[in-house]
Amino acid sequence: MLLLSVSNIGYAASGQVIAVRVWPSSTYTRVTLESSRQLKYRQFALSHPQRVVVDLEGVHLNAVLKGLDNQIRRDDPFIQSARVGQFDPQTVRLVFELKQNVSAHMFALAPVAGFKERTVMDLYPANTNNEHDPLLALLEDYNNGQLDKQVPTPGPQPGKAGRDRPIVIMLDPGHGGEDPGAIGKHRTREKDVVLQIARRLRTLIERQPNMKAYMTRNEDVFIPLKVRVAKAQKQRADLFVSIHADAFTDRSARGSSVFALSTKGATSTAAKFLAKTQNAADLIGGVSKSGDRYLDHTMFDMVQSLTINDSLKFGKAVLGHLGRINKLHKNRVDQAGFAVLKAPDIPSILVETAFISNVDEERRLRTAAFQQQVAESILAGIKAYFSEHGALARRG
Secondary structure, three states, rough: OEEEOOOOOOOOOOOEEEEEEOOOOOEEEEEEEEEEEEEEEEEEEEEEOEEEEEEEEEOOOOOHHOOOHHHHOOOOOEEEEEEEEEEEEOOOEEEEEEOOEEEEEEEEEOOOOOEEEEEEEEEEEEOOHHHHOHHHHHHHHHHHHHHHHHOOOOOOOOOOOOOOEEEEEEEEEOOOEEEOOOOOOOOOOHHOOOOHHHHHHHHHHOOOOOOEEEOOOOOOOOOHHHHHHHHHHHHOOOOEEEEEEEOOOOOOOOOOOEHHHHHOOOHHHHHHHHHHHHHOHHHHHOOOOOHHHHHHHOOHHHHHHHHHHHHHHHHHHHHHHHHOOEEEOOOOOOEEEOHOOOOOOEEEEEEEEEEEOOHHHHHHHOOOHHHHHHHHHHHHHHHHHHHHHHHHHHHO
């Protein structure tokens, strides 16, 4: 028996688990227990067969916990099944039977954005060669608090992008997993729509003879903001495009927008508000304490002004083409301190495709036709940027 982790929370009044969510992906599986109070837990491993056991103290078995096994999908690469029972009068025991050996990370998340207290368990594959899975390697460094200490990948690949070698573009579908992003009146989830648009854009890019596309996520999984940026740097990307669907309390708000990074304050109140909400993705999606310090640091002052200028030119090209398929919310590229745009050597933009909070635009976002139009517009913007500003000579 290997003791993995024990929470340092003292005994408290009984808590009630109000929701259980399981988010499987090819990289890792996340189990989230949402509760009325912060839970005290004990986690350990058993073998023959391989299992992860979680004891919840001060908790009583209820219908939500009894439904845990129904949350386990057959295609989950890590969890075979789950069972739950009242181990003693004050302890509920959760047993996860595994498909492979795992490394389990547990941590607590404070209430945020409609979520109450959450206890999170992430299951990663153990004893694997992470060199063959860059994302898994980056997540491991992130969870161990080592990502900041890594020597940055030295800029783009040699040669002029688009002439001597393919243009490398990192596509970043926003949100994912525990973080749904904005939700429209008809329950359309931002994380789903932007993933579909990103996949369409990747297909279009891959058809180009001089371009190569990567994605920060290609499934419904939560990826911390800093890991998204690190993946772009790891792939030595020439451009970074984060794809989102805007939301506002006033449902009449509509139109497409493009944003770039600012290190000197937001260019508008709306941009400042949007950056704040997007930067909260790590708190909503949930990161362990080792990664929380990222949002506590002001890391944007090191960003080269030349890269921001390139981002503004890139954003202007994309905005111009988006204006041909949809009303523009603003006719210029706005700026604010978006955490996901912080790579110092990669021109980066955040595209708000449309307002998912607007009923008409929500309906359009759900259609394959509009998703394809958005993808084609972003590609046209990429081509226009390179056509006007050359093959990124300064970055070759």
